[in-house]
Amino acid sequence: GPLGIAVLGAGKMGADHVRRVDRLTGGARVAAVADPHPERVAAVAGEIEGCAAVTDPLAALDADGVDAVLIASPGPAHEEALLAALDRGLPIFCEKPLVPEPEAALRVVLAEAKAGRPLISVGFMRRFDAEHQRLKALLEADELGAPRLLHCRHRNLAVHSYFTEAMLITDSVAHEIDSARWLLGQEITAVQVYRPTAALPGHTGLNDPQLVVFETDGGVVVDVEILANGGFGYQVQTEAVCARGTARIGEAHGLMTNTAGRWGGEIAQDYLTRFADAYDRELRAWVDAVRHGTTVGATSWDGYAVAAVSAAGVEAQRTGRRVPVELAPRPDPLMNTV
Ligand code: ISE
Numbered sequence: 277g278p279l280g281i282a283v284l285g286a287g288k289m290g291a292d293h294v295r296r297v298d299r300l301t302g303g304a305r306v307a308a309v310a311d312p313h314p315e316r317v318a319a320v321a322g323e324i325e326g327c328a329a330v331t332d333p334l335a336a337l338d339a340d341g342v343d344a345v346l347i348a349s350p351g352p353a354h355e356e357a358l359l360a361a362l363d364r365g366l367p368i369f370c371e372k373p374l375v376p377e378p379e380a381a382l383r384v385v386l387a388e389a390k391a392g393r394p395l396i397s398v399g400f401m402r403r404f405d406a407e408h409q410r411l412k413a414l415l416e417a418d419e420l421g422a423p424r425l426l427h428c429r430h431r432n433l434a435v436h437s438y439f440t441e442a443m444l445i446t447d448s449v450a451h452e453i454d455s456a457r458w459l460l461g462q463e464i465t466a467v468q469v470y471r472p473t474a475a476l477p478g479h480t481g482l483n484d485p486q487l488v489v490f491e492t493d494g495g496v497v498v499d500v501e502i503l504a505n506g507g508f509g510y511q512v513q514t515e516a517v518c519a520r521g522t523a524r525i526g527e528a529h530g531l532m533t534n535t536a537g538r539w540g541g542e543i544a545q546d547y548l549t550r551f552a553d554a555y556d557r558e559l560r561a562w563v564d565a566v567r568h569g570t571t572v573g574a575t576s577w578d579g580y581a582v583a584a585v586s587a588a589g590v591e592a593q594r595t596g597r598r599v600p601v602e603l604a605p606r607p608d609p610l611m612n613t614v
Contacts, residue, residue, distance in 0.1 A: 278303055278304050278305040279303060279304040279305070279343050279344055279563055279566060279567065280304075280305055280307030280308075280341035280342050280343045280344070281297055281304055281305065281306055281307055281342070281343070281344050281345070281346050282307055282308040282309075282310070282336040282337055282339060282342045282344075282345050282346070282366075283297070283306055283308070283309045283310070283320075283336075283345075283346045283348060284310050284311075284333045284336060284345065284346070284347045284348060284349050284353075284357050285310075285311055285347065285348035285349035285350070285353075285371075286309055286310075286311035286313070286316040286317050286319070286320040286321070286348075287311070287316070287348065287349075287350075288548070289348045289371055290309075290311065290320070290346075290348035290349070291316075291319075291320045292548055292555070293346055293348055293555075293559065294306050294309060294320050294321070294324070296555065296556060296559055297346070297559065298324055300556060300559075300560075301556075301559050301560055301563055302560075303563055303564075303567070304563045305324075305326075305327075305341075306321070306324050306327050307326070307327060307328065307339060307340070307341040307342045307343075308321075308327060308328035308329075308330065308335075308336040308337075308339035308342055309321035309324075309327060309328070309329055309330070309336065310330045310331065310332060310333045310335065310336035311331065311349075312331055313331075314329075314331055317329045317330065317331065326341070328340065333349070333353075333356075333357050333360070334360055337357075337360055337361060337364055337366065338364075342366070343366070343367075343566075344366055344367040344368070344369070344566050345357070345361045345366050345367070345368045345369070346368075346369045346371075347361075347368060347369070347370040347371060348371045351372075351373045351375060351376045351446065351447065352375075352376060354370060354371075354373075354374065354375045355375045355380045355383065355384060358370060358374075358375070358384050358387070358396070359383070359384065359387055361395075362384075362387045362388055362390075362391055362395060362396075363387075365391060365395070366395070367395050367397075367566045367571075368395055368396045368397070369397050369399060369559070369562045370396060370397070370398050370399060370579070371398075371399040372398060372399050372400050372450055372451070372454070372574075372579075372582070373446055373447065373450045373579065373582060373583060373586065374396070374398050374576060374579025374580065374582065374583065375579070375583060376446045376583060376586065377583060377587065378580065378583040378584040378586075378587050378604075380583070381576070381579055381580035381582075381583040381584070382580055382604055384396070384576055384579070384580075385576045385577055385579075385580050385607060386607060388576050389607045389608070393569065394570060394571045394575065395571065396571060396575065396576040396579070397562050397565065397571040397572050397573050397574070397575075398573060398574035398575065398576065398578060398579040399558065399573070399574075400451065400454040400455070400458075400573060400574040400578070400582075401551050401554040401555050401558050402451060402454070402455045402458075402512070402551070402554065403454075403455070403458055403554075403558075403573045403574065404553075404554040404555075404557040404558040404561065404573065405551060405553070405554040406553065406554075407525040407526060408455060408459070408514075408525060408554075410525070411459060411514065411516065411523055411525050412458065412459050414516075414523055415459060415460070415516060415518070415523075416461075419520075419521075420516070420518035420519070420520050420521040420522070420523060421518045421519025421520035421521070422518060422519045423459075423460055423494075423496050423516050423517070423518050424496060424497075424517050424518060424519065425496065425497050425498070425499070425516070425517040426456055426459070426460070426496065426497075426498040426499070426514060426515070426516055426517075427499055427513075427514070427515040427517070428452045428455075428456070428498065428499065428500040428501070428512075428513065428514050428515075429500075429501045429503075429511060429512070429513040429514075429526075430448055430449065430451065430452060430500060430501065430502050430503070430511075430512055431501070431503040431506040431508075431509070431510065431511040431512075432448070432503065432504050432505070432506060432510060432546075433505075433506060433507065433508065433509055433510055433545055433546060434504070434505050434506075434507065435448075435482070435504040435505060439482060439504060440482075441482060441483060441593060442590045442593070444482070444484060444486060444502050444504060444593075445469075445488065445502075445586050445589040445590050445593060446583075446586045446589075446590065448502050448504065449488050449500055449502050449586070449589060450582050450586055451512070452488070452490075452498070452500045453490070453581075453582045453585045453586060453589075454574055454578060454582050455514070456490060456492070456498045457578070457581060457582075458574075458578075459514075459516070460492060460494060460496055461494075462492040462493050462494035462496060463492060463493045463581065463601075463603065464490045464491070464492055464493075464498075464581075464585045464601055465491050465492060465493050465600060465601055466490070466491040466588070466598055466599065466600045466601060467488065467489070467490055467491075467585060467588045467589045467592045467598070467599050467601065468488075468489045468592050468597070468598045468599070469486055469487070469488050469489075469589060469592045469593040469596075470486065470487040470489070471483055471484070471485075471486040471487070471593075472485070482504055482505060484502060484503055484504045484505060485501050485502060485503040485504075485506075486501075486502050486593070487499060487500070487501055487502075488500040488502060488589060488592075490585070508543060509543030509544060509545055510543070510544045510545055510546050510547055510549070510550050511526065511543060511544075512526050512550065513525065513526035513527060514526060528541055530542055558572070558573060561573070577606060580603075580604075581603060584601055584602070584603055584604075585601050588600070588601045
Protein backbone atom coordinates (compact mmCIF):
# COMPACT_ATOMS: atom_id res chain seq x y z
CA GLY A 277 0.00 0.00 0.00
CA PRO A 278 0.97 3.67 -0.02
CA LEU A 279 3.67 4.90 2.35
CA GLY A 280 1.98 6.37 5.45
CA ILE A 281 3.52 9.67 6.46
CA ALA A 282 3.14 11.49 9.79
CA VAL A 283 3.54 15.25 9.26
CA LEU A 284 4.71 17.19 12.34
CA GLY A 285 3.87 20.88 12.11
CA ALA A 286 0.87 22.32 10.26
CA GLY A 287 2.23 25.82 9.69
CA LYS A 288 2.98 27.28 6.28
CA MET A 289 5.50 24.63 5.24
CA GLY A 290 3.76 21.68 6.92
CA ALA A 291 0.41 22.53 5.35
CA ASP A 292 2.07 22.79 1.93
CA HIS A 293 3.72 19.39 2.35
CA VAL A 294 0.44 17.80 3.49
CA ARG A 295 -1.22 19.08 0.33
CA ARG A 296 1.72 17.84 -1.73
CA VAL A 297 1.68 14.33 -0.25
CA ASP A 298 -2.11 14.14 -0.40
CA ARG A 299 -2.55 15.29 -3.99
CA LEU A 300 0.71 15.04 -5.87
CA THR A 301 2.91 12.34 -4.53
CA GLY A 302 1.98 8.90 -5.84
CA GLY A 303 2.61 6.01 -3.51
CA ALA A 304 2.24 8.04 -0.31
CA ARG A 305 -0.56 9.20 1.96
CA VAL A 306 -0.82 11.46 5.00
CA ALA A 307 -1.45 9.10 7.93
CA ALA A 308 -1.22 11.67 10.75
CA VAL A 309 -0.81 15.40 11.32
CA ALA A 310 0.37 16.96 14.58
CA ASP A 311 0.51 20.60 15.60
CA PRO A 312 0.19 22.29 19.01
CA HIS A 313 -2.68 24.39 17.59
CA PRO A 314 -5.75 22.10 17.24
CA GLU A 315 -7.49 24.45 14.81
CA ARG A 316 -4.53 24.26 12.45
CA VAL A 317 -4.54 20.46 12.59
CA ALA A 318 -8.26 20.41 11.87
CA ALA A 319 -7.87 22.78 8.91
CA VAL A 320 -5.02 20.76 7.40
CA ALA A 321 -6.00 17.17 8.23
CA GLY A 322 -9.78 17.43 8.44
CA GLU A 323 -10.58 16.33 4.93
CA ILE A 324 -8.00 13.59 4.57
CA GLU A 325 -9.51 10.15 4.96
CA GLY A 326 -8.11 8.03 7.77
CA CYS A 327 -5.70 10.73 8.88
CA ALA A 328 -5.06 11.04 12.64
CA ALA A 329 -5.29 14.67 13.79
CA VAL A 330 -3.39 15.25 17.05
CA THR A 331 -1.59 17.94 19.05
CA ASP A 332 1.17 15.68 20.39
CA PRO A 333 3.96 14.85 17.91
CA LEU A 334 4.70 11.51 19.63
CA ALA A 335 1.06 10.48 19.21
CA ALA A 336 1.43 11.16 15.48
CA LEU A 337 4.54 8.94 15.29
CA ASP A 338 2.61 6.14 17.01
CA ALA A 339 -0.60 6.55 14.97
CA ASP A 340 -1.91 3.68 12.84
CA GLY A 341 -0.28 3.20 9.47
CA VAL A 342 2.71 5.51 10.01
CA ASP A 343 5.78 4.32 8.05
CA ALA A 344 7.78 7.56 7.84
CA VAL A 345 7.91 11.08 9.28
CA LEU A 346 7.99 14.54 7.76
CA ILE A 347 9.14 17.18 10.25
CA ALA A 348 7.97 20.70 9.44
CA SER A 349 7.74 22.20 12.93
CA PRO A 350 9.96 25.17 13.91
CA GLY A 351 13.70 24.34 14.12
CA PRO A 352 13.92 24.35 17.94
CA ALA A 353 11.32 21.51 18.08
CA HIS A 354 13.26 19.29 15.66
CA GLU A 355 15.69 17.51 18.00
CA GLU A 356 13.04 15.86 20.15
CA ALA A 357 11.06 14.77 17.11
CA LEU A 358 14.17 13.47 15.30
CA LEU A 359 15.35 11.42 18.29
CA ALA A 360 11.85 9.97 18.84
CA ALA A 361 11.54 9.01 15.16
CA LEU A 362 15.06 7.49 15.09
CA ASP A 363 14.18 5.54 18.21
CA ARG A 364 11.26 4.03 16.32
CA GLY A 365 13.44 3.31 13.28
CA LEU A 366 11.29 5.57 11.08
CA PRO A 367 12.71 7.22 7.93
CA ILE A 368 12.64 11.01 8.30
CA PHE A 369 12.32 13.98 5.99
CA CYS A 370 13.30 16.98 8.14
CA GLU A 371 12.74 20.53 6.97
CA LYS A 372 15.75 22.83 7.30
CA PRO A 373 17.46 23.55 9.57
CA LEU A 374 18.06 19.99 10.86
CA VAL A 375 18.39 21.66 14.29
CA PRO A 376 19.67 25.18 14.94
CA GLU A 377 22.54 24.25 17.35
CA PRO A 378 25.64 22.23 16.38
CA GLU A 379 25.74 20.26 19.67
CA ALA A 380 22.17 19.08 19.11
CA ALA A 381 22.92 18.34 15.44
CA LEU A 382 25.82 16.14 16.48
CA ARG A 383 23.57 14.24 18.91
CA VAL A 384 21.21 13.59 15.99
CA VAL A 385 24.06 12.45 13.71
CA LEU A 386 25.25 10.00 16.38
CA ALA A 387 21.73 8.70 17.06
CA GLU A 388 21.31 7.99 13.34
CA ALA A 389 24.70 6.25 13.18
CA LYS A 390 23.54 4.07 16.06
CA ALA A 391 20.48 3.04 14.05
CA GLY A 392 22.97 1.49 11.61
CA ARG A 393 21.37 2.78 8.40
CA PRO A 394 20.77 6.21 6.89
CA LEU A 395 17.32 7.46 7.92
CA ILE A 396 17.48 11.26 7.68
CA SER A 397 16.97 13.45 4.60
CA VAL A 398 17.17 17.21 5.24
CA GLY A 399 14.93 19.54 3.22
CA PHE A 400 17.40 21.86 1.55
CA MET A 401 15.17 22.12 -1.52
CA ARG A 402 17.59 24.14 -3.65
CA ARG A 403 19.39 20.86 -4.32
CA PHE A 404 16.26 19.86 -6.30
CA ASP A 405 15.87 23.18 -8.16
CA ALA A 406 16.58 22.83 -11.90
CA GLU A 407 18.74 25.97 -12.09
CA HIS A 408 20.82 25.03 -9.06
CA GLN A 409 21.33 21.56 -10.54
CA ARG A 410 22.51 23.07 -13.84
CA LEU A 411 24.97 25.33 -12.06
CA LYS A 412 26.35 22.41 -10.06
CA ALA A 413 26.70 20.30 -13.22
CA LEU A 414 28.51 23.17 -14.96
CA LEU A 415 30.95 23.61 -12.09
CA GLU A 416 31.55 19.87 -11.84
CA ALA A 417 32.22 19.63 -15.59
CA ASP A 418 34.93 22.29 -15.07
CA GLU A 419 33.82 24.20 -18.18
CA LEU A 420 34.50 27.60 -16.63
CA GLY A 421 37.60 26.60 -14.72
CA ALA A 422 37.98 26.70 -10.96
CA PRO A 423 35.39 28.72 -9.00
CA ARG A 424 36.88 31.79 -7.28
CA LEU A 425 33.84 33.60 -5.85
CA LEU A 426 30.15 32.97 -5.30
CA HIS A 427 27.92 36.05 -5.07
CA CYS A 428 24.59 35.17 -3.49
CA ARG A 429 21.49 37.27 -2.94
CA HIS A 430 18.73 36.03 -0.66
CA ARG A 431 15.78 38.40 -0.43
CA ASN A 432 12.46 37.88 1.33
CA LEU A 433 9.33 39.96 0.93
CA ALA A 434 8.97 40.13 4.72
CA VAL A 435 9.57 37.96 7.77
CA HIS A 436 7.43 37.42 10.89
CA SER A 437 7.84 39.63 13.94
CA TYR A 438 9.32 36.64 15.86
CA PHE A 439 12.27 36.60 13.44
CA THR A 440 15.50 37.45 15.28
CA GLU A 441 18.81 38.67 13.96
CA ALA A 442 20.36 35.26 14.67
CA MET A 443 17.60 33.67 12.55
CA LEU A 444 18.86 35.66 9.56
CA ILE A 445 21.74 33.19 9.75
CA THR A 446 20.20 30.01 11.23
CA ASP A 447 16.96 30.15 9.23
CA SER A 448 17.74 32.08 6.05
CA VAL A 449 21.49 32.02 5.27
CA ALA A 450 21.38 28.33 6.29
CA HIS A 451 20.31 27.78 2.67
CA GLU A 452 23.45 29.42 1.27
CA ILE A 453 25.61 27.49 3.72
CA ASP A 454 24.17 24.28 2.34
CA SER A 455 24.14 25.31 -1.30
CA ALA A 456 27.69 26.71 -1.24
CA ARG A 457 29.04 23.46 0.28
CA TRP A 458 27.02 21.44 -2.22
CA LEU A 459 27.80 23.53 -5.33
CA LEU A 460 31.53 23.73 -4.56
CA GLY A 461 32.08 20.39 -2.85
CA GLN A 462 34.06 22.31 -0.22
CA GLU A 463 33.76 23.01 3.49
CA ILE A 464 33.30 26.48 4.94
CA THR A 465 36.19 27.38 7.24
CA ALA A 466 35.43 30.93 8.47
CA VAL A 467 32.62 33.50 8.59
CA GLN A 468 32.39 37.26 8.83
CA VAL A 469 29.26 39.45 8.95
CA TYR A 470 28.99 43.09 7.89
CA ARG A 471 25.97 45.33 8.21
CA PRO A 472 24.99 48.88 7.43
CA THR A 473 25.07 50.95 10.61
CA ALA A 474 22.10 53.16 9.77
CA ALA A 475 18.76 51.62 10.83
CA LEU A 476 15.95 51.75 8.29
CA PRO A 477 12.96 53.90 9.21
CA GLY A 478 9.80 51.87 9.83
CA HIS A 479 11.67 48.60 10.15
CA THR A 480 10.59 45.80 12.50
CA GLY A 481 13.80 46.02 14.49
CA LEU A 482 15.76 43.60 12.34
CA ASN A 483 18.90 45.28 11.15
CA ASP A 484 19.01 44.16 7.54
CA PRO A 485 20.30 43.70 4.91
CA GLN A 486 23.46 42.05 6.18
CA LEU A 487 26.43 40.76 4.25
CA VAL A 488 27.71 37.35 5.30
CA VAL A 489 31.11 36.29 3.94
CA PHE A 490 32.39 32.71 3.98
CA GLU A 491 35.84 31.33 3.24
CA THR A 492 36.15 27.71 2.08
CA ASP A 493 38.87 25.09 2.35
CA GLY A 494 39.21 25.30 -1.44
CA GLY A 495 40.12 29.01 -1.27
CA VAL A 496 36.76 30.28 -2.57
CA VAL A 497 35.08 33.37 -1.09
CA VAL A 498 31.27 33.36 -0.84
CA ASP A 499 29.36 36.57 -0.17
CA VAL A 500 25.69 36.47 0.79
CA GLU A 501 23.36 39.44 0.89
CA ILE A 502 20.54 38.55 3.27
CA LEU A 503 17.57 40.88 3.06
CA ALA A 504 14.62 39.75 5.17
CA ASN A 505 12.17 42.64 4.81
CA GLY A 506 12.83 43.68 1.22
CA GLY A 507 9.17 44.42 0.60
CA PHE A 508 9.09 43.54 -3.10
CA GLY A 509 9.29 39.78 -3.43
CA TYR A 510 11.32 36.60 -3.03
CA GLN A 511 14.65 36.39 -4.84
CA VAL A 512 17.38 33.79 -4.62
CA GLN A 513 20.29 34.43 -6.96
CA THR A 514 23.80 33.05 -7.28
CA GLU A 515 26.65 34.01 -9.55
CA ALA A 516 29.77 31.87 -9.74
CA VAL A 517 32.91 33.71 -10.84
CA CYS A 518 35.36 31.14 -12.19
CA ALA A 519 38.83 31.21 -13.76
CA ARG A 520 37.44 31.38 -17.34
CA GLY A 521 33.97 32.84 -16.98
CA THR A 522 30.91 33.37 -14.84
CA ALA A 523 27.50 31.74 -14.48
CA ARG A 524 24.33 33.14 -12.91
CA ILE A 525 21.07 31.63 -11.78
CA GLY A 526 17.85 33.04 -10.34
CA GLU A 527 17.76 36.12 -12.56
CA ALA A 528 14.44 35.82 -14.33
CA HIS A 529 11.50 33.47 -14.38
CA GLY A 530 8.44 33.00 -16.50
CA LEU A 531 6.60 35.82 -18.16
CA MET A 532 8.33 38.85 -19.71
CA THR A 533 6.21 41.60 -21.24
CA ASN A 534 6.98 44.47 -23.65
CA THR A 535 4.44 47.27 -23.70
CA ALA A 536 4.13 51.05 -23.81
CA GLY A 537 7.87 51.60 -24.00
CA ARG A 538 8.72 49.36 -21.06
CA TRP A 539 9.60 45.76 -20.45
CA GLY A 540 8.57 43.91 -17.35
CA GLY A 541 8.38 40.62 -15.54
CA GLU A 542 7.19 39.07 -12.33
CA ILE A 543 8.95 38.40 -9.06
CA ALA A 544 7.78 35.40 -7.03
CA GLN A 545 6.38 36.49 -3.68
CA ASP A 546 7.55 33.61 -1.57
CA TYR A 547 9.47 30.34 -1.45
CA LEU A 548 6.40 28.16 -1.90
CA THR A 549 6.00 29.64 -5.38
CA ARG A 550 9.64 30.15 -6.32
CA PHE A 551 10.63 26.63 -5.33
CA ALA A 552 7.32 24.81 -5.99
CA ASP A 553 8.90 22.46 -8.55
CA ALA A 554 11.89 21.82 -6.30
CA TYR A 555 9.65 20.89 -3.35
CA ASP A 556 7.61 18.54 -5.57
CA ARG A 557 10.72 16.81 -6.92
CA GLU A 558 12.28 16.64 -3.50
CA LEU A 559 9.29 14.90 -1.91
CA ARG A 560 8.83 12.45 -4.78
CA ALA A 561 12.52 11.59 -4.58
CA TRP A 562 12.23 11.10 -0.82
CA VAL A 563 9.22 8.78 -1.05
CA ASP A 564 11.13 6.78 -3.68
CA ALA A 565 14.24 6.67 -1.53
CA VAL A 566 12.29 5.49 1.53
CA ARG A 567 10.92 2.60 -0.55
CA HIS A 568 14.52 1.67 -1.41
CA GLY A 569 15.75 2.05 2.17
CA THR A 570 17.92 5.11 1.39
CA THR A 571 17.86 8.90 1.78
CA VAL A 572 18.02 11.84 -0.66
CA GLY A 573 19.52 15.33 -0.71
CA ALA A 574 21.25 16.69 2.34
CA THR A 575 22.25 14.17 5.02
CA SER A 576 22.28 14.62 8.78
CA TRP A 577 26.01 15.34 8.46
CA ASP A 578 25.23 18.20 6.04
CA GLY A 579 22.66 19.38 8.59
CA TYR A 580 25.37 19.32 11.26
CA ALA A 581 27.82 21.25 9.06
CA VAL A 582 25.15 23.90 8.40
CA ALA A 583 24.51 24.21 12.16
CA ALA A 584 28.25 24.52 12.89
CA VAL A 585 28.73 27.24 10.27
CA SER A 586 25.52 28.96 11.43
CA ALA A 587 26.79 29.08 15.03
CA ALA A 588 30.03 30.66 13.85
CA GLY A 589 27.94 33.09 11.78
CA VAL A 590 25.82 34.12 14.76
CA GLU A 591 29.01 34.73 16.76
CA ALA A 592 30.48 36.75 13.90
CA GLN A 593 27.27 38.76 13.73
CA ARG A 594 27.37 39.44 17.49
CA THR A 595 31.10 40.26 17.79
CA GLY A 596 31.89 41.77 14.40
CA ARG A 597 34.89 39.41 14.20
CA ARG A 598 36.01 36.78 11.71
CA VAL A 599 35.07 33.47 13.30
CA PRO A 600 36.71 30.19 12.21
CA VAL A 601 34.54 27.08 11.86
CA GLU A 602 35.62 23.87 13.61
CA LEU A 603 33.83 20.73 12.45
CA ALA A 604 33.76 17.68 14.72
CA PRO A 605 35.32 14.50 13.31
CA ARG A 606 32.81 12.85 11.01
CA PRO A 607 31.51 9.55 12.40
CA ASP A 608 31.42 6.57 10.09
CA PRO A 609 27.75 6.53 9.04
CA LEU A 610 27.60 2.80 9.57
CA MET A 611 29.50 2.65 12.84
CA ASN A 612 27.80 0.99 15.75
CA THR A 613 28.23 3.30 18.71
CA VAL A 614 26.67 0.93 21.25
C1 ISE B 1 12.46 30.30 5.52
O1 ISE B 1 12.41 29.45 6.63
C2 ISE B 1 13.00 29.57 4.34
O2 ISE B 1 13.47 28.48 4.41
C3 ISE B 1 13.09 30.40 3.13
O3 ISE B 1 13.56 29.67 2.04
C4 ISE B 1 14.00 31.56 3.41
O4 ISE B 1 14.07 32.38 2.28
C5 ISE B 1 13.49 32.37 4.59
O5 ISE B 1 14.38 33.41 4.83
C6 ISE B 1 13.36 31.48 5.81
O6 ISE B 1 12.84 32.21 6.88
